[in-house]
Amino acid sequence: MPSQAAQSQELSLDTLVTGAIQGDRAAFGVVVGRLQKTLYYSVLRIVQNPQDARDVVQQAFLQAWAKIGTLDQASRFKSWLFSIALNRARNLVRDQGRRHYEGVEENTLMVEARASTEMVAREEKRALREALALLPTRQREVVVMRMDAEMPFTEIGEALGCTASNARVNYHHGVKRLRALLTSSREGGE
Amino acid sequence: MNIKPEEQLPIEEVDAQEEAEMKALFARTREAQDPGDHFFEAMQGDILSQLDAPVQMRGELAPARVAESATPWWRRFLAAFSQNPTLAYGGVMAAALLALVFWPLETVTPLDPSPEVAGTDALPSEDVSGTVKVLVPHELEAGELARLHALTREMPLDLLSEEDGWTGVESESQAFLGEALDELDDSDLEWWEEQYEERTL
Numbered sequence: 217m218p219s220q221a222a223q224s225q226e227l228s229l230d231t232l233v234t235g236a237i238q239g240d241r242a243a244f245g246v247v248v249g250r251l252q253k254t255l256y257y258s259v260l261r262i263v264q265n266p267q268d269a270r271d272v273v274q275q276a277f278l279q280a281w282a283k284i285g286t287l288d289q290a291s292r293f294k295s296w297l298f299s300i301a302l303n304r305a306r307n308l309v310r311d312q313g314r315r316h317y318e319g320v321e322e323n324t325l326m327v328e329a330r331a332s333t334e335m336v337a338r339e340e341k342r343a344l345r346e347a348l349a350l351l352p353t354r355q356r357e358v359v360v361m362r363m364d365a366e367m368p369f370t371e372i373g374e375a376l377g378c379t380a381s382n383a384r385v386n387y388h389h390g391v392k393r394l395r396a397l398l399t400s401s402r403e404g405g406e
Numbered sequence: 407m408n409i410k411p412e413e414q415l416p417i418e419e420v421d422a423q424e425e426a427e428m429k430a431l432f433a434r435t436r437e438a439q440d441p442g443d444h445f446f447e448a449m450q451g452d453i454l455s456q457l458d459a460p461v462q463m464r465g466e467l468a469p470a471r472v473a474e475s476a477t478p479w480w481r482r483f484l485a486a487f488s489q490n491p492t493l494a495y496g497g498v499m500a501a502a503l504l505a506l507v508f509w510p511l512e513t514v515t516p517l518d519p520s521p522e523v524a525g526t527d528a529l530p531s532e533d534v535s536g537t538v539k540v541l542v543p544h545e546l547e548a549g550e551l552a553r554l555h556a557l558t559r560e561m562p563l564d565l566l567s568e569e570d571g572w573t574g575v576e577s578e579s580q581a582f583l584g585e586a587l588d589e590l591d592d593s594d595l596e597w598w599e600e601q602y603e604e605r606t607l
Binding site for chain 1: 424439
């Protein structure tokens with residue numbers, strides 16, 4: 217039977233994580249439901265394959281559950297979870313090395329885009345994916361965590377093991393470079 | 407602690423409009439690849455059903471993919487080894503160092519006549535044989551390679567180049583190599599020299 221903590225979707229993430237630290241599986245289930253989407257989209261930007269992103273997210277949550285007793289502060293859970301997931305994503309990308317993802321668009325896990333916006337969305341997605349891939353790893357991860365997960369720089373810094381200032385600087389350079397790459401891509405396509 | 411160039415730059419704020427445009431782009435591309443609620447519900451269910459299962463280690467297959475793989479364990483082991491240059495290089499280095507320490511006394515060969523090694527300067531270099539071969543990643547810069555040669559001059563190691571079959575390592579492997587070299591300080595070299603002298607005297 218779900219605990220009181222888990223029954224209430226109104227509770228803060230910190231409260232739910234505190235419950236999970238005390239062994240409340242249902243509370244952890246709510247945490248999963250609350251964070252899995254942002255984590256999935258962030259990881260997907262890195263690994264660029266829906267099935268791999270799903271595997272990474274699942275394993276990150278399972279690893280977090282297995283080690284949640286080592287977490288000293290509930291407020292650090294999100295950055296900790298992201299650090300686990302990004303580490304796994306990085307390893308996966310490195311191990312797969314030269315693997316190409318040209319077939320990603322046709323993956324069965326991808327939902328069909330709405331017909332009227334399909335071409336535009338597909339082109340934007342391709343351009344963004346290629347531009348992100350050209351960013352240095354740290355800049356890419358900071359930009360993704362900021363844009364997709366809307367994390368504050370302090371949390372991003374915790375997740376990446378750097379200072380908030382360093383995260384902010386990487387974000388600034390990452391966005392600038394991303395914008396330049398996207399502009400260049402658009403001009404090249406015209 | 408190394409300070410990266412970007413950390414030395416003043417912190418500039420990203421232009422608000424530029425950031426808003428970028429956020430909108432990220433949001434649009436998220437929507438374009440939204441797998442739907444059923445996908446996330448299934449993923450959440452999978453996670454919760456596996457909470458008591460051992461955590462999958464890096465390189466292992468997800469449960470859904472395990473059935474796809476009927477490859478013998480030794481093949482998967484070899485594949486994992488070849489896919490992980492860091493592990494491969496670590497293994498080579500470990501094997502080389504073990505061979506160095508446990509090399510049979512009668513087969514210990516004269517070393518390169520380096521002036522730093524007492525008692526070996528009279529030995530002809532053509533006597534060097536039976537050394538342990540260590541593959542050197544060809545991405546190493548000239549300076550790094552020179553340092554590696556300097557550090558291993560006193561050891562019975564034979565550094566092989568790219569032409570000898572090394573297919574390359576990633577930058578992280580190079581970083582690993584750099585750290586390993588940094589740990590080989592002078593006291594280590596002195597210890598190896600002592601070991602060598604005890605065996606050859």
